[in-house]
Ligand code: FES
């Protein structure tokens with residue numbers, strides 16, 4: 005089956021801009037973890053869809069603003085995360101929870117704004133939703149409801165599992181030389197695991213890609229309805245979560261005694277569908293599984309040890325051929341503190357480095373071989389999830405509307 009993904013979708017600056025406008029500035033995107041913002045004045049800074057953002061706690065209320073001072077455009081917060089009032093470091097304008105400056109030093113003597121201009125000063129605010137411990141942001145002032153982007157089954161699984169996250173988090177960023185779409189395609193392709201990760205991931209869990217004949221046939225037809233509502237409904241199919249691979253022998257580590265393991269079997273009203281197009285993990289093995297949550301377009305959460313620890317991968321498009329791959333690592337919530345907890349995260353980071361490095365290596369090679377006359381990919385029936393996403397994506401790129 006011939007792919008619909010022309011090489012220009014991975015190379016062109018114009019396509020990149022279109023994606024930012026039609027997808028990334030319309031949909032709900034990962035903005036961080038609530039547990040990093042538990043105290044007054046805790047903040048986190050991000051660049052989301054190319055826009056610098058600060059999420060800040062104001063007396064318990066979380067608000068998201070453009071992280072750019074209204075005076076002369078200095079970033080209001082510079083660190084990745086911290087605890088500091090929302091004050092610009094340049095000339096000390098101080099902002100309140102509604103995004104208006106409540107203090108401008110020498111306002112009357114030096115600035116002499118008239119009443120209208122003074123009243124118009126307000127930071128651009130972005131809608132924020134909290135699902136369990138996950139913060140989701142939308143760069144559109146009037147966004148469509150989160151429930152149109154993700155199914156209720158997916159949202160409740162995300163909520164339940166993210167409530168199990170511990171507050172101690174380690175973050176690192178890989179600056180990758182590939183288009184962001186290559187990595188989501190890779191995540192929805194379990195057939196690569198045996199070949200790319202033969203010694204790292206493959207022995208740890210068994211992933212069994214299967215063919216979904218109905219989806220494969222459907223992926224060959226054009227979309228019949230391309231209204232924004234229909235496109236959003238279609239997009240809901242691209243995000244799913246649950247046990248993806250069976251772990252035959254779950255290894256036991258000393259630190260497991262200090263965390264409360266998240267168990268899939270205890271999720272109220274859980275769905276037992278397979279993740280994507282992999283063979284479902286048998287019900288009795290679903291706790292000892294490799295869990296994946298794939299939130300389209302650019303968030304991947306996994307637990308490779310049956311709910312003892314988690315990793316968040318956030319794929320941030322930087323340019324057509326550059327993607328920042330942010331990795332957040334944490335265990336399940338601690339039941340009591342133990343001294344070597346940061347070592348646990350560091351060793352998880354090192355193990356993850358091996359697996360991520362194998363993916364990054366092949367994806368950078370794929371990107372480097374692309375050129376505008378490169379042959380269109382030939383896909384197999386097992387790749388129907390990616391084919392359905394590509395059908396949706398190419399429709400968006402070739403028509404006026406976004407989602
Ligand atoms: S640039 Fe922020 S106070 Fe001057």
Ligand SMILES: [Fe+2]
Pocket residue numbers: 190196197200201359363
């Ligand atoms: Fe991989």
